[in-house]
Amino acid sequence: MQHSSAPRWRSVPPHAVAWREWGGEFVVRNERTGSSHLLGPLAGRVLCILLAASGPLEAAEIAAKLDDSGQIGMIAEALAEFHRLGLAELESQ
Amino acid sequence: MIVRDCAPEALRQRLADGGVRIRTGPVVNSIRSRSQKVMDGLALHYAEYPVEDEAGFADFHIAVAPPRSPRRWLRPQIVFQFDGAVPFFPLPADQAFAMLEWGLNWCVSFHCHQYLIVHAAGVEKAGRALLLPGAPGSGKSTLCAGLASRGWRLLSDELTLLDFAVGRVVPLPRPVSLKNASIEVIRSFDRDATLSPPVHDTAKGSVAHMRAPRESVRRASEQARPRWIVVPKYAAGVQTRLEPLSKARAFMHLADHAFNYDVHGRRGFELLADVVTGCECFEFEYSALDEAVAVFEALAAKA
Numbered sequence: 301m302q303h304s305s306a307p308r309w310r311s312v313p314p315h316a317v318a319w320r321e322w323g324g325e326f327v328v329r330n331e332r333t334g335s336s337h338l339l340g341p342l343a344g345r346v347l348c349i350l351l352a353a354s355g356p357l358e359a360a361e362i363a364a365k366l367d368d369s370g371q372i373g374m375i376a377e378a379l380a381e382f383h384r385l386g387l388a389e390l391e392s393q
Numbered sequence: 394m395i396v397r398d399c400a401p402e403a404l405r406q407r408l409a410d411g412g413v414r415i416r417t418g419p420v421v422n423s424i425r426s427r428s429q430k431v432m433d434g435l436a437l438h439y440a441e442y443p444v445e446d447e448a449g450f451a452d453f454h455i456a457v458a459p460p461r462s463p464r465r466w467l468r469p470q471i472v473f474q475f476d477g478a479v480p481f482f483p484l485p486a487d488q489a490f491a492m493l494e495w496g497l498n499w500c501v502s503f504h505c506h507q508y509l510i511v512h513a514a515g516v517e518k519a520g521r522a523l524l525l526p527g528a529p530g531s532g533k534s535t536l537c538a539g540l541a542s543r544g545w546r547l548l549s550d551e552l553t554l555l556d557f558a559v560g561r562v563v564p565l566p567r568p569v570s571l572k573n574a575s576i577e578v579i580r581s582f583d584r585d586a587t588l589s590p591p592v593h594d595t596a597k598g599s600v601a602h603m604r605a606p607r608e609s610v611r612r613a614s615e616q617a618r619p620r621w622i623v624v625p626k627y628a629a630g631v632q633t634r635l636e637p638l639s640k641a642r643a644f645m646h647l648a649d650h651a652f653n654y655d656v657h658g659r660r661g662f663e664l665l666a667d668v669v670t671g672c673e674c675f676e677f678e679y680s681a682l683d684e685a686v687a688v689f690e691a692l693a694a695k696a
Contacts, residue, residue: 318659320666325641327648329662334655336662338645 306358308391309379311350317387319347333386342371343378347387356391397440405432407447412454414445418565418613419554420505422497423451426489428471431457434490437589438568438602441610453500457493459486475500488592491600494568501552501565502652508554508563509661512650515548515562516540518693521620522562524553524672526650529597532627532679535575538603539682540689542583547609548617552652557660560667561616566609568602576601582682620696622647622674623689633684635692636676643674 311317312332319328326344329336339347349365350357357365359375366375382388396404396415407413408431412423415435426432445451456474460483469486472479473496480499484492502510513526514537523545525533534550541547548562550569555562571579571588576599579586587604622643623635638646647665648654654661679685 318662320641320644320670322640322670325639327641327644327662327666329659331659334658336645336648336654338641 306360307379308356308358309350309362309382309388310353310356310391311347311382311388312386314351317347317351319344328387330386335385337385337387342366342374343381346375346378347382350382350388394444395440396435396442396444399444401432401436404436408432408435411447412451412456414447414449414451415439416443416445416613417497417567418549419563420452420501420565421445421450422500423454424457424493425455426457426493428457428486428489430487430489431493434493434589434602437587438604441605441607453497453504455493455496455500457489457496484595488595488600490589490602491570491592491595494570494602497567498551501554505554506653506656508556509654509657509664510652511553511555511647512551512652513553513647514550515553515564515617516545517548517562517564517617518545519696520617521693521696522548522617523621523623523689523693524562524619524647525623525625526553526647527625528650529572530627532575532625534569534571535578535627535682536625536679536685538569538571538575538579538586539582539686541569541603541606541609542579542586543686543690545689546612546617547605555619555664555668556616557657557664559616560664560671561618563616564609564613566605566613568605571601571603573598578682579603619668619672621692622669622672623677624675625677625679627680628678629680631678631680633681633688634676634678635688638674638676640669640672640674643672644669 316331324341326339363372412425460472470483471489472483514533527533537550547566549565589602591599591601593599
């Protein structure tokens with residue numbers, strides 16, 4: 301049961317993304333756009349959580365999975381950037 | 394048979410008629426030209442390269458010839474022809490050999506999609522390849538020429554070909570293109586280096602080519618495993634500085650400097666990621682070539 305009105309996010313399907321991680325930094329290739337991107341440690345971890353999730357998530361839920369509620373603002377920024385890059389989309393309300 | 398085995402008149406005749414087929418690494422180039430500059434350039438730079446049978450397969454059919462215009466008698470020009478098409482504007486005739494070299498690079502970078510092609514110089518020591526990706530002016534060719542002059546095997550000064558099957562560098566040793574101040578830097582650094590006479594007022598300034606070391610040409614079929622990725626930056630007067638570069642940033646740098654990364658899709662991503670995984674990655678700033686070469690000698694000695 302969901303009561304929050306906060307935006308909920310889902311990533312593109314895992315098969316639409318290729319990624320590698322070295323020392324906390326990530327590179328990711330979006331198969332839908334053909335573009336590759338460099339992600340910092342937080343953004344990379346957020347993407348991994350979204351890819352592994354069985355359904356859409358709020359920023360607060362992602363923060364909880366990261367065990368870091370102080371990062372909600374940064375997580376929201378990363379999600380907005382993912383949206384711009386075509387790596388994540390907002391769940392329809 | 395190598396180019397040096399051809400008598401000059403026979404080479405001239407083959408160049409003028411059906412084309413001389415010269416193997417450079419994995420590709421065979423059928424080259425036709427009546428230009429004396431091309432003839433001289435081939436004799437100087439390609440003496441050690443294999444000549445393939447005229448009846449055999451050639452990857453690229455190339456000609457360097459005067460354009461069909463009255464200017465050929467006023468201020469002589471030449472054009473680069475590829476399979477009969479003319480992909481570039483004409484250049485002054487004294488730039489004929491440089492145009493051939495640029496054209497050969499174009500042929501590979503736009504057609505050899507069996508490889509992932511990175512705009513990078515490459516040299517090898519003890520089976521380990523050092524890749525120097527960078528834009529024009531980054532100092533990669535100067536550094537590459539300096540290392541080749543000190544015993545590193547030249548893989549390429551411009552186009553690093555990565556093999557998809559094994560992730561190794563496929564050598565494409567050809568003359569090293571030196572521009573402007575780099576020409577004198579290399580002349581001073583290696584008194585034995587063989588350089589073509591500089592051609593001035595090209596689109597890149599003054600250009601001269603350094604002959605690839607004979608051993609590099611002879612071993613052109615030996616692939617090399619990438620071991621170091623170094624992003625070079627030449628800047629006058631700076632201290633020599635080698636700093637670690639994260640693998641993710643090195644990946645992006647390689648992808649940004651690959652000619653056909655987009656052509657290969659996910660396959661290209663996985664290949665580059667595998668290459669980066671197996672390499673130490675650095676940023677490198679230099680102004681003194683002798684110090685720069687010493688840094689890489691030390692790096693190779695530690696490996």
